[in-house]
Amino acid sequence: MSRIRRLNEIPREELFTSGHSLCAGCGIPPMVKMALKAIDGDKVVVNATCCLEVATTLYPHTSWLVPWVHNAFENAAATASGIESAMKVLLRKRDGKKYKIIVFGGDGGTFDIGLQSLSGALERGHNFLYVCYDNEAYMNTGIQRSGGTPLGAATTTSPAGRVIPGKPENKKNLMDIVIAHRVPYAATINPAYPTDMWNKFAKASEFLDKNEGPIFFHYYSPCPVGWRMDTSLSIEAARLAVQTRLWPVYEVDHGKIVINIRVNKPKPIEEYLKIQGRFRHLLKPENKEVVERLKRYIESNWNRLLKLAELGSIY
Amino acid sequence: MSSWPVKWEELPIGGVVDKPGNSLEVKTGSWRALKPVIDLDKCIKCLLCWVYCPDNAIIRRDDDYVEVDYEYCKGCGICAHECPTKAIDMVEEGGE
């Protein structure tokens, strides 16, 4: 699929239909719709247990117009490994068909319980695209903290308590873990930058055509229910995450890091925090130190990325 | 649901769903409290609402103007919030 500059270049045909039960304002569908269009040709979706899985395949209904496989929570990458291996051998031995494999998993299924399965598959080098849609907590079970939950965020298992004000730990850097596997292409994507997202999917599609997987995308997936914000603010939150430098939009193409969205004058993180109920307690004076920690984390993360981007290749 | 069998003998084996995209039978428009109303005079055909709508409830016409599919729109208001020309208003259900 070709790269775009304007959204009217995106084809109309949808492979992901209405009638699913994802919450109003959910950030997952804009990415899924786009992935299914920009990854051209025949394709198969593998889905970890997650919001996307339960809300789009409530028996006897399905929102998918492509083959779709759900096995369990922690094994989407292993399941995809099996499908990819079968596809390869059946192409050689019998009348097999070639198709592209797209895996969707949430942050719980990727950062935490599915990390081993993902690592194994990345190390073995299967030709698939894995997209982790990160809504920064276990939303499907009712907003429990995950390894993807950011510092200070209130969840039902890291509440804004009188002694401990939200999650005490920083978010795990999943992209660093993925890059440690020397994958050919990895990128972060964000719905507030739809042409960037499209073009990365289109690039992924070309790599898949050339059997140059595995490819990994880390998607910022706004969740109005879990983040306790108005349903209309999903894309606004996504935009602020980038503009505060909290969520750098970058890619690692065969080891070369490029920051795709340059943020020269970052907005104060408070603008991001104040629209979300999960962070509102941080704006109280007694939690100032948590915000300061978050600011230091953002700054060091951004500066590190700038330095890495200056290198020819990090592989 | 209408065409799906109810007896165990009649279900497809393996618990699969073999009617792709049949969630279109589920009309999620009933979830809505506020509904988007588009003023096409202000629409610049940027298609942001069409790209962002989580429910495919923005219909992209042949001329690239957009309409709302109220059968599925859950009323989240992303379209109205993101519209660069403020061409979309969220109004009470039953109102204009």
Place this chain on the structure above:
Amino acid sequence: MNTIGKQVRLGLNGDEAVAYAAYHADVDVISAYPITPQTIIVERLSEFVYNGELDAEFIAVESEHSALSAAVGASLAGARTFTATASQGLALMYEILYIASSLRTSIVMALGNRAFSAPINIHCSHDDAYAARDAGWIQFFAENVQEAYDLTLIAFKVSEDKKVLFPSIVNLDGFILTHSVEPLTIFEDKKEIKEFLPDREAVNKIDPSNPITYGPLALPDYYMEIKKQQAEAFNSTPARIKEVFSEYEEFSGRSYSPLKKLYVDDADIVFVVLGSTAGTMRTMVKKWRKNGEKVGVLSLTLYRPFPSREVAEALKDVDTIVVMDRSYSFGSPGGQLYMDVAAALNKYGRYNRLINAIYGLGGRDFTPEMAEDMLHATKDPSIREIWVGVRG
């Protein structure tokens, strides 16, 4: 008997025999993780693949959980799929066992039966086979190396059959069979058995031109019907399994049936047993018969679906039944096989005296003296459970 496939006689251990069977089945995808006493199977298969003798994808996964998860994907995608494990590995696969059956995959798994930890032990118990008993997998028990080979081939044919479509486990006792070299007869090459086991023709496989949703969420309004359908389908598999046994006999000259009986018909005392110990018991029973004891042995080649009717029919007039369990089911009314036999007899209106013999745990040798202890126990009406050969 005129057989069809060309065969050769040689010596192999049980693991190698299983590896040869998977190789001769021209398997497409092997997804496995090393664990004693199964490891030789996947080592041999790796050699076949890496030497270009077998055109297959060998997925060297990072855990047994992923081994079975990848096997599910491969089987759904239409590949003839094989995995092998034991003990802790089976336990790690546990979650996916049910999914593999419910999605109606055709995976074949060899299980080198080994005790569960703790204490960690690499030798034979049937803990792992029993742990999988409720998961909707067809289970065969091999009594010797020849059976391990034959049943693996039979398992592929059964699991991929359109009237079956359930995964299979072939059990072989850890070390006793996995590592013991025995003489056996195998087919000369892959091509010799293509007629018995042609390339897999998968039903409902992953295909972009037929976009099926596999593994959706089903709530109380449908879950029960889906399970009822699976139960009916699973319980109907023995009819087809028996047909495949006959087809295999025609092809190989070797005969199989769900049960093996020795002197059961006129016996007062029958020993019911799984796996390699059946051979030991047959030797003992022959000896005891010479002493005038009316004893018999019933062993099961097909463990799941449990052949309840045949077991009850075979045992209906027996005074005392000794059910031998190479495992212990903590807090249950008896061992796992004991409960199956008791329930099968009850289902057909029989209430024979049952004794549960717990034997051979963690690879403890089962000796003729232990067999004598079991026979002795049948003479004491107060005994209902014995731990054979345990010190104390």
